[in-house]
Amino acid sequence: MTENPDTPFRPEARSPRGFIDKRNAQIAIERRLIETVSKVYESFGFEALQTPAFEYADALGKFLPDSDRPNVGVFALQDDDDQWMALRYDLTAPLARFAAQNWETLPKPFRRYAYGPVWRNEKPGPGRLREFMQCDADIVGSDRPEADAEVIALAVTGFKALDIPTRIRINNRKLLNGLLTSLGVIDPVQQLGVLRAIDKLDRFGLPGVELLLGAGRKDESGDFTKGAGLPSSAIQPVLDFVSAGGADTRGDVLNRLANVLANSPEGLAGVEDLGRIGTALAAMGVDEASAVFDPGIVRGLEYYTGPVFEAELLLETRDEKGNLVQFGSVGGGGRYDDLVARFTGEKTPATGFSFGVSRLAAALALVGDSHTTRARGPIVIIAFSDSDMGEYFKLAAEIRAAGMSAEVYVGRSGMKAQMKYADRRVSPAAVMLGGDELANGTVTIKDLDAGRQAALQISDNQQWREARPGQVTLPRQDAINHLKSIMNMT
RNA sequence: GCCGUCUUAGCUCACUUGGUAGAGCGCCAGAUUGUGGCUCUGGAGGUAGCUGGUUCGAAACCAGCAGACGGUACCA
Numbered sequence: 001m002t003e004n005p006d007t008p009f010r011p012e013a014r015s016p017r018g019f020i021d022k023r024n025a026q027i028a029i030e031r032r033l034i035e036t037v038s039k040v041y042e043s044f045g046f047e048a049l050q051t052p053a054f055e056y057a058d059a060l061g062k063f064l065p066d067s068d069r070p071n072v073g074v075f076a077l078q079d080d081d082d083q084w085m086a087l088r089y090d091l092t093a094p095l096a097r098f099a100a101q102n103w104e105t106l107p108k109p110f111r112r113y114a115y116g117p118v119w120r121n122e123k124p125g126p127g128r129l130r131e132f133m134q135c136d137a138d139i140v141g142s143d144r145p146e147a148d149a150e151v152i153a154l155a156v157t158g159f160k161a162l163d164i165p166t167r168i169r170i171n172n173r174k175l176l177n178g179l180l181t182s183l184g185v186i187d188p189v190q191q192l193g194v195l196r197a198i199d200k201l202d203r204f205g206l207p208g209v210e211l212l213l214g215a216g217r218k219d220e221s222g223d224f225t226k227g228a229g230l231p232s233s234a235i236q237p238v239l240d241f242v243s244a245g246g247a248d249t250r251g252d253v254l255n256r257l258a259n260v261l262a263n264s265p266e267g268l269a270g271v272e273d274l275g276r277i278g279t280a281l282a283a284m285g286v287d288e289a290s291a292v293f294d295p296g297i298v299r300g301l302e303y304y305t306g307p308v309f310e311a312e313l314l315l316e317t318r319d320e321k322g323n324l325v326q327f328g329s330v331g332g333g334g335r336y337d338d339l340v341a342r343f344t345g346e347k348t349p350a351t352g353f354s355f356g357v358s359r360l361a362a363a364l365a366l367v368g369d370s371h372t373t374r375a376r377g378p379i380v381i382i383a384f385s386d387s388d389m390g391e392y393f394k395l396a397a398e399i400r401a402a403g404m405s406a407e408v409y410v411g412r413s414g415m416k417a418q419m420k421y422a423d424r425r426v427s428p429a430a431v432m433l434g435g436d437e438l439a440n441g442t443v444t445i446k447d448l449d450a451g452r453q454a455a456l457q458i459s460d461n462q463q464w465r466e467a468r469p470g471q472v473t474l475p476r477q478d479a480i481n482h483l484k485s486i487m488n489m490t
Numbered sequence: 491g492c493c494g495u496c497u498u499a500g501c502u503c504a505c506u507u508g509g510u511a512g513a514g515c516g517c518c519a520g521a522u523u524g525u526g527g528c529u530c531u532g533g534a535g536g537u538a539g540c541u542g543g544u545u546c547g548a549a550a551c552c553a554g555c556a557g558a559c560g561g562u563a564c565c566a
Contacts, residue, residue, distance in 0.1 A: 017557075061566070073566080089566055122565070123491085196564090223493065223562055303566070384524070415524050423526040434524060448526070455527040464527070471525080 018123075018130030024375040029361045033162060034115050034135055037355055040158045041113035041137045044150065049112040051094040053119075057084035059097045061303075061342065075121045087119040091136040092339065092352060099140045099350075100343030109141035115357065129358060136333075138352025140340065145273045148307045148335055149280030151353045155311060155331060156290045158355065164364070165314040166330065169245075169294040172274055172307045173334075175257060176295070178267025179241055183234040192302075193228030198242055199298040206239060213238055245294040250278045253293040270306075277307065299332055308334035309353065313363055330363065331355045377425025378405040379483060382418050384434045391433055395443070395479065399431075402480045404487055406431075422448060429486050431479070443479045446471040447486050 015021060022030070038048070057076055076086040088094050091114045099110060115135035124130050137154055139147045152168055159166040176198075180191055197212035204217070211217035213235045216227035230238070237260070244256040254275055261267030274293055281291055299308045311331035333353035340348035379399055381392045392408040399406035409418045422430045432444040450470030458464045474482060 014557095073564095093566075120565080125559090128565095225563070382525085416522085416526080417518090419526040421526090430525080432524075436524080444525095446525075451526065459528055461522080461528065465522070465525075468525070469527095 016130075020129060020131075026361060026365060028375055029364055030133060030357055033355070033357050033360055034133070036161050037135050037158045037357075038113060038115065040154065040161050041135075044111075044137070044154050044157075046111045046113040046137050046154075049095070049098065049114050050116065051088070051091075051098055051114065053087055053117070054085045055088055055094055055097060057086040059343075060086055060089065060093045061339075073121055075119050089120050090118050091116070091134050091354065092138065092336070095136070095138055095140070095352075096339040096350070097343065099348070100340050103340075103344065103348075106140075109139050109147070111137070111139050113137040132356070132358035133361075135355040135357050136352055138350060140350040141348060142351070143337070143349035145276040145307070146280045147349075148273075148309075148351045149277040149284070151333060151351050152277070152291055152309055153281060153284045153286050155309065155333070155353045155355075156286050159311065160290075162360075164360065167289065167312050167314060168291040168309050169297045169312060170274070170277065170291060170307060170309050171293070171295055171297040172270040173304055174270030174273065174306060175261060175267050176238075176241065178264035178270060179237065179261055180234075181266060182261075182264040183237055185230060185234055190228050190230070194230065194238065195298050197228055198238075198296060201242060201296045206243070209242065210235060210239060242296050245292070245296055249288050250274075250281070250291070250293050253295075254278065257293075257295065273307065299334060303336045303339055304334040305337045306335035307351070308332070311355075313360075315363060328359075329356065330360045375426065377422070377427040378407040379429045379431060380418070380422035380425065380427045381406060381408045381431045381433065382415060383409045383411075384415070384432075388433065388435075388438060391438060395431065395433060398480060399483060402484065403489070404483060429483060431483075437473070437476070441476050442473050443476045444471060444473040445479065445482055445486070449486075 042048075057074070060074065074086040074089055076084055079085050095112065095114065099106065113136060115133065117131055118134055119131050121130060137151065139151065152170060155168055176194070177191070180186070180194060185191060185194070194213060197209050200212060201209050204212070208217060212225065212227045213230045214227050214232070215229065216225055218224045241257075241260050244260055245253055247253045247256060254271055257271050257274075258268065261271060278293070297308060297310050299310055309332060310329045313330045331354055333351070335349070335351040337347060337349045339350060340346075381396055383389065383392060389408070396406040396408050409421060411418070411421070413421075419430060427448055429448055430446045432446070434444070437443050446468070447470035454467065454469030455464070458467065458469075472482070
């Protein structure tokens with residue numbers, strides 16, 4: 001840089017795009033989500049597991065960095081021995097690695113839950129960050145549909161415990177695979193195209209999906225998206241299949257699917273699996289509204305091999321301007337029978353579910369979640385004079401010993417600013433131990449909530465100052481009890 | 491990745507055809523020698539995203555880059 005040496009370089013204070021700072025309120029929401037969901041997971045017999053943020057890139061699967069584009073999709077870097085390491089992009093791949101590495105000694109089937117941040121190096125958007133939290137539960141080593149049902153029940157129970165209205169939509173990869181095979185659509189590229197087309201059902205509706213199944217679709221901006229190129233004879237059966245959802249009960253959907261898939265052995269096997277899942281769900285008391293069968297759910301993930309599930313948020317969320325915000329799925333999962341086999345060569349059936357913690361927290365922040373009690377600040381002890389600081393800290397220690405949080409103001413501003421500070425921290429009380437109080441063996445305590453209330457009635461400043469709403473002066477030894485009563489601890 | 495719109499004070503936004511910036515809110519202070527709100531008064535705060543070009547002169551016009559937003563693609 002050719003700058004004047006007198007002006008030092010000043011970096012712009014900013015966070016990398018797709019990465020955000022979380023303040024007290026949001027941390028509180030995320031913490032509650034993780035704690036609640038973890039308890040539910042444990043009640044279903046899942047044990048906790050923490051794996052590192054980094055994995056060797058080859059352990060993460062197909063999104064390997066190659067030498068030209070080492071950072072597509074993942075954040076990767078080379079270790080000092082030249083091996084590629086990458087930040088994990090989900091919690092499932094590390095589980096597969098862990099299970100493969102420790103398979104001999106694990107109790108099988110292995111049930112574990114995990115939570116923590118994951119990272120994806122892709123374009124961020126609203127509700128879409130490059131660092132976010134997930135909370136997963138998986139069962140490795142069971143091929144029973146009942147294991148899938150447990151994972152679904154787990155998700156339903158978790159959302160119920162959080163009191164967040166959601167619906168789990170359940171599908172099975174075998175259904176569509178079977179249908180396509182029976183229709184003679186066996187080209188994997190074409191099959192993938194069909195999955196992508198169906199995934200757009202929410203946004204473009206049946207007519208849009210029809211176009212994408214065939215030649216393709218042009219959107220409003222004139223952009224053309226190439227379709228799956230199915231023959232017209234195959235399009236209608238796929239549309240019929242997708243439309244088979246939306247019946248009143250899980251049983252009704254299965255009946256419809258059985259009709260549509262009558263010519264497909266694999267498809268009927270998939271319906272059979274769903275039937276057993278449905279039976280188990282009913283036994284576990286999962287009601288019809290909380291978990292539905294829906295052949296329109298795709299979950300683009302190529303690694304899913306059987307049942308797939310997706311959690312849909314049923315809250316209406318709006319941003320500051322009142323616009324509807326579509327949050328998409330707030331969780332999902334499914335059966336992945338080939339993931340562990342990547343390491344061991346042995347087919348190891350597994351199924352799991354993932355809570356999108358960050359996305360849920362963002363949604364709850366938008367709706368002003370009623371559970372989110374506003375984060376309260378500490379009791380603030382006003383600092384009057386340097387020579388009395390010891391008295392302030394002594395009182396702070398007493399308050400903490402009584403189970404309340406307290407803080408001595410350690411800035412250098414005057415009293416008015418200190419009161420403002422306490423107000424801004426949403427403190428329950430301010431405590432004054434000034435020269436008068438110390439001389440008289442008293443303490444003055446101001447109930448800030450009571451004052452806030454009173455302020456609404458008083459418009460005259462003189463009156464406001466004289467009333468000193470919520471404020472009392474009492475013997476020093478009564479301070480703790482009075483504070484407790486303000487905090488509703490008596 | 492592709493297409494489009496946008497970028498002026500901490501925030502939300504103004505500034506008639508290019509003549510070197512304003513408001514509201516917020517923030518700080520005072521009125522009120524030891525008291526949050528209201529009211530009034532004063533103050534701080536901007537190289538108009540960055541870089542280059544056109545011009546006597548650019549926040550405004552042009553180009554490149556960066557970032558934000560919207561759509562689309564992708565999404566483990």
